[in-house]
Amino acid sequence: MLRVDHAGEYGANRIYAGQMAVLGRSQTGQLIQEMWDQEKKHLAKFNEILAENRVRPTLLLPLWNVAGFLLGAGTALLGKEGAMACTVAVEESISEHYNSQIRALMEEDPDRYVELLKLIKEFRDDEMEHHDTGLEHDAESLPGYKVLKGAIQLGCTAAIFVSQRL
Amino acid sequence: MAALLRGLRVGRALRGFGSVPKTSSPQCNGLRRGFHCAALRLQEDKDKSIPVPPSSAASSTTTYHEHYQAHPSKNNTATHMQEAPAPEAGAKEAPQPNTSYADQSGEQGEEYETEEQLQAHILNAALDFVQLHGWTLEAISAGAETLGLSAASSGMFQNGAGDLVLHFIAQCNAQLTEQMAEQHNQVQLGQAEPKKTAEFLRDAVETRLRMLTPYMDNWPQAMSILLLPHNIPDSLKHLSTLVDDIWYYAGDRSTDLNWYTKRAALTGIYNTTELVMIQDSSEDFQDTWNFLENRIQDIVNTAGAAKQAASTGEAVAQGLLGAAVTLKNLTGINQRR
Numbered sequence: 001m002l003r004v005d006h007a008g009e010y011g012a013n014r015i016y017a018g019q020m021a022v023l024g025r026s027q028t029g030q031l032i033q034e035m036w037d038q039e040k041k042h043l044a045k046f047n048e049i050l051a052e053n054r055v056r057p058t059l060l061l062p063l064w065n066v067a068g069f070l071l072g073a074g075t076a077l078l079g080k081e082g083a084m085a086c087t088v089a090v091e092e093s094i095s096e097h098y099n100s101q102i103r104a105l106m107e108e109d110p111d112r113y114v115e116l117l118k119l120i121k122e123f124r125d126d127e128m129e130h131h132d133t134g135l136e137h138d139a140e141s142l143p144g145y146k147v148l149k150g151a152i153q154l155g156c157t158a159a160i161f162v163s164q165r166l
Numbered sequence: 167m168a169a170l171l172r173g174l175r176v177g178r179a180l181r182g183f184g185s186v187p188k189t190s191s192p193q194c195n196g197l198r199r200g201f202h203c204a205a206l207r208l209q210e211d212k213d214k215s216i217p218v219p220p221s222s223a224a225s226s227t228t229t230y231h232e233h234y235q236a237h238p239s240k241n242n243t244a245t246h247m248q249e250a251p252a253p254e255a256g257a258k259e260a261p262q263p264n265t266s267y268a269d270q271s272g273e274q275g276e277e278y279e280t281e282e283q284l285q286a287h288i289l290n291a292a293l294d295f296v297q298l299h300g301w302t303l304e305a306i307s308a309g310a311e312t313l314g315l316s317a318a319s320s321g322m323f324q325n326g327a328g329d330l331v332l333h334f335i336a337q338c339n340a341q342l343t344e345q346m347a348e349q350h351n352q353v354q355l356g357q358a359e360p361k362k363t364a365e366f367l368r369d370a371v372e373t374r375l376r377m378l379t380p381y382m383d384n385w386p387q388a389m390s391i392l393l394l395p396h397n398i399p400d401s402l403k404h405l406s407t408l409v410d411d412i413w414y415y416a417g418d419r420s421t422d423l424n425w426y427t428k429r430a431a432l433t434g435i436y437n438t439t440e441l442v443m444i445q446d447s448s449e450d451f452q453d454t455w456n457f458l459e460n461r462i463q464d465i466v467n468t469a470g471a472a473k474q475a476a477s478t479g480e481a482v483a484q485g486l487l488g489a490a491v492t493l494k495n496l497t498g499i500n501q502r503r
Contacts, residue, residue, distance in 0.1 A: 006421065051419035054410070061422055 001101060005120075006050050007058045007163040008094055009043040011068040015090060018072020019083045028080045028137070035087070035130050042123055049119075058163045067159075071152070082148075084139035089149040091131035093156035098124035285322065288313060289333040296381055301327045301388045328397045331388045332404070338377045339408045346370060346415040364466050366416045371436055371458055374408070375443055379451070386444055409433050435461045 016036035023029055050057060058064075075086035098120050105113045105120075142148065292309025299305040303326050307317035323329040352358040361369065378385055392401040409432045418428055438461065443454040 047421045050421045054414060057421045057423075057425050059423075059426060 001104075001164075002046070002050055002053060002055045003058050004097070004160055004163045005101070006043075006046040006055075007061065007064055008097065008160070009039060009046050010061060011064040011159065012039045012090060012094065013043050014065055014068025015072035015086065018069040018074070019076040019086070020072075021069075022073050022076035023080065023083055026080070028083065031133070031137070032083065035133065038126055038130070042126070045119065045123075049116075059166050060163060064159065064163075071155075075148070078142065081138050081142035081145075084134040084137045085142045085145050085148055086152060087134035088131055088139045089152035090156060091127045091134065092149075093153050093160075095124050095127045095131060097156075097160055098127065285329075286333065288315070288319060288322075289330055290337075292330055293334060293381075296330075296384055300384050301331055301391055303327060306330055325397070327391050328394065328400075331391050332397065332400050334381075334388070335392075335401070335404050338374060339404060339411070341377065342370065342374045342408070343411050343415075345373065346411065350415050360417070363416050364462050367412065367432065367435075368455075368458055368462050370412045370416070371432075371439060372455060374436075375439060375451075375454070375458075378440075378443070382443070389440070389444070405433060405436070409436065431465050435465065 013036070016032060016039055019032050020029065020036060023032060049055075071086065072083075075082040078085075102117060102120055102124070105117050110117065139145065288306065288310050290309070291312045292306045294312075295305040295308040299308060303320045303323070306320040306323060306326070306329075310319040311317050320326075325332075349358065353360045381388070391397060406429070409429045412432060413428055418425075420428065435458070439454060439458045442457045443451055446454045448454075
């Protein structure tokens, strides 16, 4: 479970890196940079947790490295709306994932996981914020928004599934 | 009342055995069984008349025999033996059929808390006979006999010699982990200096391999047993936990692909050193330790070389970029007209 979260934050980092590479010098550069910095903090926190709990990182990290970057760069090439649409799709997937983890932890033993629950809730709120930011910045005005969003979310679900096992 | 007395004698028998440590969970199991049996006692009044000989250190083995033979037919009869320690617990549990073979804690409460502990006891005793019989069922039978059990008890081990070998390596790994944890604590408390990674790895592997020295003559047999297809998953699991533990105590906290490369490297070192050790005839295996030292140096060198390559690559890339920009300036491409 922690493995998937770690992989997710890693992937998100790479997506923002890709977006920055293309749009870094434009108006939205500042905004993307902010969101990226928050993701970096998330990743650092997960690195800590993984090491503490001696969890194995996913073997597919190099894959997420490349795939994330390409996704970020590719959508950014579609313009600012593209980048925002990508952000919306990914953040929605991640929030959904965190929510289901929170539900699972609450079901199992809320007292034992108090710290972890707090952390995941905090991160989920951050991700929702990114999601809303994306919407604010005209993500939906991208032509083919629904298709792109669907495709990206499908990819995220697949990534989560695989990272849990591998 | 009679059961109470029997229970007290059980306690004495357990203390008499001494070497088998009591753990809390089988005790809880016993408590539950106790209540289970307390609930069933009313139904089993007639079973009380079945003579269960009083347990004492001397006759406990016969009691064990009785249980072992009685087990298939009378699952519930002996559970009332555990009634004495049970009364204080308040849990009432719906009676469940005691059909799980592994869940015999109530029945075998006389000598051993659980079947696993009994098996461990036998296998430990069997290790003494490995030099004589090799890693085989004969060794297990001989071990069982020293505990006063019948030689046929080795039939309990479905995997035969594999069980013995796996038990041994699990034990060795646990010992090593204990030592490393102890060292770790000492470093935390500031009572010892932290070792450098290479040194730590070398010491850990050497310590672990030295545990094999008493059995070195038969170790090739053990290795081949571990390579049998039905043993491979377990032996791989033990190996990977061992390597993970060693790296963890060596200070590795990586969360990227290095996690895998480090463990793969150490696995390779460990396996090759083990192979070298088997055919090493030098004094105190000095050749093996030299080999180990060299392999670890290799890894350290490769890591260093990789780092250097990475930083050189970066420097080269930056140099090229700089050259490209200079060229653009020279040819005037950068100027807007």
